Amino acid sequence: MADNHKMWQELGMDVETHDLLCEALPQAFGDVFLSQKDRPNKMDYFNMVVADIHGIRPSELIEHQKNGGKVVGSFCIHVPDEVVIAAGAIATGLCSGSQFWVPGGEKVLPTATCPLIKASLGARFDRTCPFFRICDLFVGETTCDGKKKAWEVLSEDAPMYIMDIPQMKRQDDFEKWEKEIKNYIKKLEELTGNTVTQDSLHDAILTVNAKRKALQRLNEFRKLENIPISGRDVLLITQIAFYDDPKRFAQMVNILCDELEQRKKDNFSVYEKGTKRILLTGTPLSIPNWKLHQIIETSGGAVVCEEMCTGIRYSEALVNEEKASMEKMIENLAQRYLGNINCACFTPNKSRIDDIIRLAKEYKADGVIDVNLKFCNIYDIEGYFVEKALADAGIPCIGIETDYTDEDAEQLKTRIGAFIEMLS
Ligand code: SF4
Ligand code: SF4
Known part of the structure; x- marks a missing residue:
């Protein structure tokens, strides 16, 4: 901890305020995760990563910078990590899931x-997250x-680069997105001084796909009648995927999956018989937003x-792994x-609506909870189609809106509890 303090000070963080976050996290983590019965032993690695989330990984990133490397942070799964890795930089997620940071944003x-x-x-702006101090480039x-x-506001304080994502999926839009990826490659080459080559891009595609494959393997266990790992633990692992070293992460997920294979053979479930299977859809749950999983899995x-x-959505589809021309590999990324x-x-x-119905069937969901983060208009409006399609398919659904505070926790417990009871 003393070493972490020194590192945080050197990063120019507001260490005193940040200490308040560090004090609150272990309690929250213990309540949501460590209190579970029958957790797989190989969750230890992921527990350790979270226990020192502002220590271990940030120090690795700083080490990379000391050796002349760059760190690139992004906020959306549309931004291809492969480009960052191919340029010899480290990619890290930056989306924040704690109420702790919200008042600073409201300023x-x-x-x-x-x-x-x-x-x-x-x-x-509050200087209370090391990842937000370390990044050499912020990609919006x-x-x-x-x-x-x-x-635009963030660019007043941080070096920003913006990718212009099309809002439709016509042929022209794919071509436009390819150009955006090419420009992003140029930007990363300028930043790092390295050239993105056919070999480095292909290697990066394989690296990120290996992470996706490990997550796919993990998610397959959730289709079983006897589920060997909780939804909370899988959420935690997925959240860590945005920050961890991709190769190590894939290796640790596969080690966990080996343990789950044995549980599968033993027909072992972490849930009691009759537990209702819920599919969540909607806005992202960034670390450490565990509120809904905790409520659902204790109700x-x-x-x-x-x-x-x-x-x-983060792991299901792979990038085509063919080693082709740069042009073709960029097209595959697009x-x-x-x-x-x-x-x-x-x-x-419409593909999202089709996906929800497909996934509800594949994972044998008894019901769907459509989650909306307060003030997210696009997911809120799309909820109309989500709920309509689920009603047509005869799959029970409720829509809920929430934020990062605990103010609505009791109300959510009542609503979600009643929904799950109704599924019985
Ligand atoms: S919900 Fe949309 S904007 Fe947010 S991370 Fe996902 S793709 Fe990006
Ligand atoms: S408003 Fe919606 S789409 Fe935009 S960042 Fe928030 S959750 Fe994501």
Whole structure:
């Protein structure tokens, strides 16, 4: 901890305020995770990562910088990590999921902005997150209006680069996105002084795909009748995927999956018989936002799948692994990063609705909870189609809106508890 303090001071952080966050995290983590029965032993690695989330990984990033490397932070799964890795830099996620950072965001943004955006800016402006101090470049995107405008504010304090994401998926849009990826490659080459080559891009595609494959393997266990790992633990692992070293992360997930294979053979479930299977869909749940999983899984439910960017959307589709020309590999990246992500920023967005129905069936969900972060208009409006399609498919659904505070926790417990009871 003393070493961490020194590092945080050198990063120019507000260490005193940051200590308050460090004090609160172990209690929250203990309540949500360590209190669970029958957790797999190989969750130890992920526990350790979270226990020292502002220590271990930041010090690795700083070490990389001391050796001349760069660190690039992003806020959206549309931004291809492969480009960063191919340029010899380290990619890290920056989306923030704690109420702790929201008031800082409200100093520079309207209150009626989604908590994810407010927390992200608060973490930077209040100097209370090491990742937001370390990054050499912050990569924003033009997904929702809130983010677009927030990047302008953030650029007053941080070196920003913006990728212009198309809002439709026509042929022209794919071509435009390919150009954006090419420009991003140039930007990363300038930043790092390294050239992105056919070999380095292909290696990076394999590295990120290996991470996705490990997460796919993990998610497959959630389709079983006897589920060997809780939804909370899978959420935690997915959240860590945005920060950890991709190769080590994939290795640790696969080691965990080996343990789960044995549980599968033994028909071992971490849930009691009769637990209702819930699919979550909607806005992302960034670390340490564990509120909904905790409520659902202590109210007779099991979260079996998240149709979210912090869920299946992050890992389900792979980038084509062929080693082709640069042009072709960039086209393959564009296909994956535009065609396979069904964010509500797109219009129309029917593939997301189709995905929800498909996933509800694949994961044998008894019901769906459509989650909206307060002030996220695009997911809120799309909820109309989500709920309509689920009603047509005969799958029970409730829509809920929440934020990062605990103020609505009791009310959510009542509503979610009643929904799960209704599924019985
Ligand atoms: S919800 Fe949309 S804007 Fe947010 S991370 Fe996902 S793709 Fe990006
Ligand atoms: S949750 Fe909605 S409003 Fe918030 S950043 Fe994502 S898309 Fe934008």
